[in-house]
Amino acid sequence: MILSDKTxxxxxxxxxxxxxxxxxxxxxxxxxxxxxxxxxxxVEDSSTGIINLENEIKYKTITSDTYILLPNQFVRVLSFAQTFIRRYKAFFIYQINKK
Structure with missing residues (x-):
């Protein structure tokens, strides 16, 4: 679903x-x-596009002002949005479920 800026x-x-x-x-x-x-x-080996969570995931960490994400590549990066880092250790937007 694509949300407008007003939404x-x-x-x-x-x-x-x-x-x-x-x-x-x-x-x-x-x-x-x-x-x-x-x-x-x-992720060092993401050539298959599949990560098996039962195995240890090996990461290569780099520091750079730019990064080009390649097809089928998995990358973990922290955001400046503290709410995401504190709650999810990732940079994805989350929506609160209303019950």
Whole structure:
């Protein structure tokens, strides 16, 4: 589902979507720009596009201001959005379930 900037702003205001810290200029027409850090952990063997969680996952960690994500590659990177780091250790947007 693609959400408009108006819908995203309403969700942020209603706290059904939480991104902290967030500057209003990060909200784009159909997305929210997430500011990433400069430390990337790259899964060493993701050539098959499948990661078996039963085996130890080996990462190569690099520090760089830019990174080009290759097809079928898995990369872990921290964001400046503290809510994501504290709750999820990732940079994905999450939506709160209302029950």
């Amino acid at each position: 995203l702003l309403k969700m942020l205001e209603a706290k059904s979507l939480i991104i902290e810290p967030l500057e209003k200029k990060q909200v784009q027409p159909a997305s929210v720009d997430i500011r990433l850090g400069n430390t990337f952990s790259i």
